[in-house]
Amino acid sequence: MSLTTLRQEIRHWLRKRRAILLAHNYQPPEIQDLADYLGDSLALSMMAANTPAEVIVFCGVHFMAETAAILCPNKTVLLPRLDVGCYMADTITPSLLRERKAQLPGVPVVTYVNSSAAVKADSDICCTSANAIKVVNSLDARRVLMVPDRNLALYTARHTDKEVLNWEGCCNIHDRLSAAEVLACRQAHPEAIFLAHPECRPAVLDLADVIRSTSGMLAYVRRAKATAFIIGTERGIIYTLQKENPTKQFYSPSPGLLCPDMKRITLPDVLTALQENRYQITIEEECRQRALRAVERMLAVPRD
Ligand code: SF4
Structure with missing residues (x-):
């Protein structure tokens, strides 16, 4: 199936199931591009709770779909794969x-x-x-x-x-970012502002110009007059940042800032989730x- 047909088919099934597609900012570009809403885990779960949609397809990791299920007991929450865990x-x-x-x-x-x-x-x-x-x-x-x-x-x-x-x-992705990697990136891009996520080590946070959550980073960059940024969090967010701020430059300080669990869900997984109602995330009521x-x-x- 071509990418265009696959995207059309997913859209068709989203309408048919009265479903919405939610994607975390760390998801791959093709998932982000198709999502109804992008955001951090809590913002997405609150979005899920407030939507009239009956089915939530959550592209993120397992605990995120669980948070949606905690907030939306009357909705069907689907996670397209079950092997998307979180080290932390x-x-x-x-x-x-x-x-x-x-x-x-x-x-x-x-x-x-x-x-x-x-x-x-x-x-x-x-x-x-x-x-x-x-x-x-x-x-x-x-x-x-x-x-x-x-x-x-x-x-x-x-x-x-x-x-x-x-x-x-800890998050093994953020925790592995070293101060040496940040310093090297700063040397290569001395004009760039360094934004760090609080999941990074204290020695890395000590080097940060700004410490923010993912949604905080997006808001900061949107308003900033600066045009170059070193992004101290999972590199998937750079796709969102670049899309929102096409004239600004973004640099990742380390190839290690890549969460394999966040990259596992594919578009065919999303289609199968909608067609076969899988994998439904439920939590025992008590x-x-x-x-x-x-x-x-x-x-x-x-x-x-
Ligand atoms: S980046 Fe991956 S391992 Fe780290 S907290 Fe997020 S989901 Fe968990």
């Missing part, structure tokens, strides 16, 4: 979290949305990379435990008076309710 989400399990909680009685657990529904369900509140500091500051506690991303916890700890205990998890409570507590934190 896999660094914590509900039983490991319960063990740690038992050692820290009374310490609230702040869980990054990059985690499974079952881990969210055992948390007090969720956070994103954009709101982690506000979420931690909103809690009536002197100490908090942040899971699973060590780097996000260390970054948050620098911007709050609270004691932030961390978990030894777990969903508890995870939803942690997400809703986060959404109730004032943004400014």
Whole structure:
């Protein structure tokens, strides 16, 4: 089937199923180009909750489709492949979290949305990379435990008076970006502004001109007068950035900033998902309710 026919066929099935296609900013260009909405994981899940569509086809990784299922219990959430995991989400399990909680009685657990529904369900509140500091500051506690991303916890700890205990998890993609790679890229492009994601190591964040989540990077570049940027996050976002800002230049500081799980879903997978109603992501109701409570507590934190 030609690419044009494949795209037409997917559009036909999206209409037939009253479905929308959501894609994370790290997805491959051909998926991004066909998506109804592009964004970060939480923005996409909230989009899913607010759309009249009956079926959500989520092009991202497993925990993202789970977040959509937490927020949209009456919709069918489809993940076109099941082998799209997340290294970071896999660094914590509900039983490991319960063990740690038992050692820290009374310490609230702040869980990054990059985690499974079952881990969210055992948390007090969720956070994103954009709101982690506000979420931690909103809690009536002197100490908090942040899971699973060590780097996000260390970054948050620098911007709050609270004691932030961390978990030894990370995104292996962001964590492997080194300060030496950033310095080399800066030397090659001295005019460029370096934007870093909070999932990067502290030594990398120390070199950043701007630290932002993916949606924060997109907003920053849109408004910036500068015309060259070094992008310290998964390189898939450069496609979105270049499309939105055709006259600006973008550089990735490392070939390692590529998440294989985010590149696995193909257009034929999307078509099969719609035709065969696969793979449906469901969450056991008691777990969903508890995870939803942690997400809703986060959404109730004032943004400014
Ligand atoms: S980029 Fe990192 S956090 Fe995002 S899905 Fe890949 S492994 Fe997980």
